[in-house]
Each structure stands twice: as C-alpha cells, then as structure tokens.
Ligand SMILES: Nc1ncnc2c1ncn2[C@@H]1O[C@H](COP(=O)(O)OP(=O)(O)O)[C@@H](O)[C@H]1O
C-alpha cells in the first residue's frame with residue numbers, strides 16, 4: 405500500500421466578492437521512501453496542497469490518507485518545513501528543536517539527548533545554546549530540519565525550503581537534505597517553482613497548472629539520476645534533456661493562460 | 664599584521680573615548696538645566712518677578728518637606744498613593760491582557776464586542792469618576808478602580824492587535840507539530856507580543872497616575888492627590904507644588920522599574 409494517497413482533492417477559497425479554485429481534482433500517490441516534487445508557477449496551489457496534506461486545512465472535496473501503523477500513535481507523522489525557517493527567536497536552537505517533544509508531552513532526558521544527537525547530525529551541536537539570530541540562513545534551515553526530524557515523521561513536507569537562500573547555500577543544503585532523507589529512509593513531498601531543483605531532488609515530478617490548480621503531467625526521473633546526490637544530478641549529461649522536456653511543458657502552460 | 668592591529672585598536676579606543684565624552688556632555692547639560700530651573704525659580708520668587716504666594720519657591724518647598732518628613736504625615740500620604748497606583752496599574756494591565764486573550768480566543772466574541780470597545784476607548788474615563796465613587800463607595804477601592812479603568816481598554820486594544828499581527832507561519836509550524844490552540848497561544852502568540860506588552864506597561868504607568876490622582880481629588884481623604892486639592896482649597900501652593908514634585912519622583916521611579924523589567928524579559932540580539 406502507498407504511504408500517501410491523495411484522492412479527488414479539490415479546494416476553494418471563498419471571499420465576499422469572489423471565490424478561487426485553488427485545487428481541482430488532484431490525484432496521486434507517494435510510496436515509502438519516495439521523493440516527489442510538485443512543480444508549478446507561483447499561485448498554482450502548491451502551498452494549499454501541502455497544508456491540506458499536513459491536515460492544517462480541510463479540503464472542500466476529496467480525501468488524504470496516510471498509512472498508519474499504530475492508530476494510538478499521537479505524534480504527527482508528517483514534518484513540515486516552510487520557505488523560511490520560522491525558528492522562534494526567543495528560544496535557543498536546542499529549545500526550538502525540542503518543540504515537538506514539548507508539544508506532545510515527551511520532554512525528558514531521553515528527548516533532550518535525542519535533540520543533541522540530531523543537532524550533531526545536522527552539524528549544529530556546538531551551537532545548541534545559541535539563538536536563531538546568531539546563525540546564518542543555511543544553519544537556520546538545518547536547525548528547522550532538525551526540528552522536524554526529532555518527531556521521526558514518515559513523510560516530510562517541504563514548501564520551497566531552499567528558495568530564500570543564496571545559490572551556493574541552496575546547492576549545499578539540497579545535497580544535505582537529500583542525504584539525510586536517504587539515511588533516515590523518509591519519504592518527501594517537495595513543492596517548488598524551480599525546475600532544476602525538482603529534477604535534482606526527486607524521483608517523480610508532478611507538474612501543476614495554475615487557475616485552477618490541476619495536474620498537467622507527471623515526469624519520472626530516470627534511474628541513473630535518481631541515485632545521484634542533487635549536485636551531481638545537475639551536472640549529469642542527461643540532465644539537460646529532462647530539463648528541456650519540463651521547460652517546454654511549463655512554457656506551454658504559460659501560453660495557455662488567458663491574459 | 665601586528666602593527667596594523669595596534670592602529671586598529673587605537674582607532675577603536677579613540678571611538679570609545681569620543682562616546683564617553685559625548686555622554687559626559689549630555690549629563691553636564693542635564694545638570695545645568697536642573698540647577699538653572701531651581702535657581703531661577705528661587706530667584707524669581709525672592710525678587711517678586713512671580714507672585715511668591717502662588718508659585719512658592721524651592722526653599723519653601725524644601726522646608727515643608729523637612730517638616731512633613733519629621734512629623735511623619737508625609738509617609739502616610741505617599742504610601743497610600745503609591746500603593747493605589749501600583750494596584751491600579753497592575754489590575755488595569757493584567758485585565759487588559761486577559762481581555763485581549765479572550766478576544767483572540769473567540770473571533771466571534773471579538774466581532775460582537777468591537778463597537779463597544781471603540782466607544783469605551785474614545786470615552787474620557789475620568790468622567791466616570793463620580794459614578795465609580797457612588798458605586799464602590801468613597802474609598803481606596805474606587806480610587807484603584809479609576810487607576811485601572813483608565814488603562815484597561817487601551818491595553819486590550821493594543822495587545823489584541825499585537826496578538827493578531829503574528830506571522831501565521833509560526834502557527835503553522837506549531838500545528839504541524841501537533842499543537843492545540845492553547846499551546847499556540849503559549850508558545851507563539853504570547854511571547855511574540857512581549858515587546859508590545861512592555862511598551863503598554865510604560866504607557867500605563869503614566870495613565871494609572873492620572874486615574875489615581877483624579878480619584879483622590881474626588882474622594883479627598885488621603886494621598887498626594889488629596890494634598891494637592893487641599894493645598895488648592897486653603898491657598899497653600901507650597902503644598903501643591905511639593906506634592907507635584909513628589910509625584911514626579913515616584914512616577915519616574917516606577918517607570919525605571921518597568922524599564923528594568925524590560926531588560927530582564929527581552930533578550931537583546933547580540
Ligand atoms: N487564505 C487564502 N484565502 C484566499 N485565497 C487564497 C488563500 N491562500 C491562497 N489563496 C489563493 O489560492 C491560490 C493558490 O495559492 P497557494 O497555494 O499559496 O499557491 P502557491 O503556493 O503555488 O504559490 C492563489 O491564487 C492564492 O491567491
């Protein structure tokens with residue numbers, strides 16, 4: 405059985421004067437350990453889709469199902485990483501990472517030890533007591549990753565987590581996140597408007613069109629690229645051909661837009 | 664390299680020295696204004712440029728202070744007023760924050776109550792004085808109520824808008840970690856609004872003094888406000904000015920205490 409099944413999902417936003425169809429009949433599945441990207445122009449409903457998958461918004465229509473091993477499991481099974489780190493500025497890095505255990509009332513010696521271990525994994529163990537404003541953008545995003553990993557989620561939801569970073573930091577963090585996900589055997593759903601990033605990171609790419617957000621096409625990244633770290637994927641000889649294929653589809657979408 | 668470091672060090676020392684000198688000059692000027700004000704007042708009163716009966720003089724105020732301090736009557740009045748002010752200030756601020764939390768908790772309550780808050784806020788609260796005294800009796804309860812009521816609505820409005828201003832993505836992060844509404848309030852909304860709460864504390868210090876002094880004018884039994892109104896009635900303006908100076912000193916002390924609290928509560932970025 406698939407880890408995540410998204411079934412006939414639609415979502416409307418209502419305002420007094422008008423309504424927006426943010427998502428229109430979205431269907432896809434995500435397997436254990438798989439990395440899937442949702443690619444599309446800004447405003448096509450990517451954030452809405454992730455918020456629905458995370459259970460933060462109730463969809464107007466359709467269902468989301470996530471395999472559950474143990475229904476008594478109280479801890480959220482999905483970790484959410486946003487465009488910016490949203491670390492709480494008044495909490496130290498360690499206390500930020502410990503938010504998950506604190507919220508699910510598992511704050512004890514063991515979870516504190518676990519927090520320090522994860523901080524070591526992301527290379528921040530020496531600044532566990534520092535505050536977010538003392539860290540660089542890349543370090544802050546790694547701390548945010550540690551905060552999601554401590555709950556040991558089965559699925560990571562990534563909402564353009566690299567888009568606010570400078571290019572070098574972004575490339576380094578892509579490799580880092582990709583390696584962490586492989587190591588912990590996590591599945592991930594990444595949302596992005598960056599074609600290269602989608603190819604570099606994913607096994608499958610779902611292309612969305614905007615207004616209303618609808619699946620246009622699904623691309624499967626070939627076997628040889630999938631196993632490479634993102635940075636090497638970007639330099640692989642077969643990278644440009646898949647890039648061109650997606651680029652053409654995306655450009656066609658823009659021409660379709662009735663402006 | 665070492666040599667360069669030394670010149671850099673020197674430059675920095677020069678900068679620090681400049682800062683120190685600047686600060687010293689500011690202090691000197693502040694002192695000059697202080698001394699000039701009181702000397703001019705004394706002189707003007709002695710030479711009858713101003714009516715000494717109305718505007719008194721620093722030496723008369725000082726003598727009055729010695730008298731009142733030695734017979735002990737001063738401490739009673741100071742005690743009463745300061746305690747009333749602190750109580751009014753605390754009650755007003757806490758009730759304001761509590762009401763703001765209630766508004767945040769229930770959006771429909773906040774929508775219903777909104778026009779009433781606007782009207783209450785626009786209303787001059789001291790005008791309610793006589794009603795409060797009739798309702799609560801002419802004593803310290805009514806006076807404290809006036810000190811509180813003057814700051815509670817404005818605190819509610821300011822703190823509530825701070826609660827709403829928080830970036831919703833922080834809430835998203837907490838909810839994705841499984842947080843309830845109450846946890847979101849405790850972990851994000853409340854701490855994020857600390858700076859606003861502290862600045863409304865500062866405003867409330869001043870407001871509470873207004874409420875308490877007006878309350879004491881009306882109740883006229885005890886306290887610095889009573890001394891002012893009594894001095895006015897018996898035409899003893901030395902007493903009026905003396906009470907004003909005492910109020911100025913204690914209001915400044917309370918303000919300083921709030922600033923100390925701010926330094927403790929809010930971490931300044933390195
Ligand atoms: N809270 C909201 N209320 C009303 N409309 C919204 C809201 N959030 C998003 N939208 C609209 O829904 C569409 C999809 O938004 P979003 O999911 O944020 O897209 P993306 O993340 O792909 O940029 C946009 O047209 C946006 O204006």
Ligand SMILES: [Mg+2]
Nearest residue numbers: 450451452563
């Ligand atoms: Mg978005």
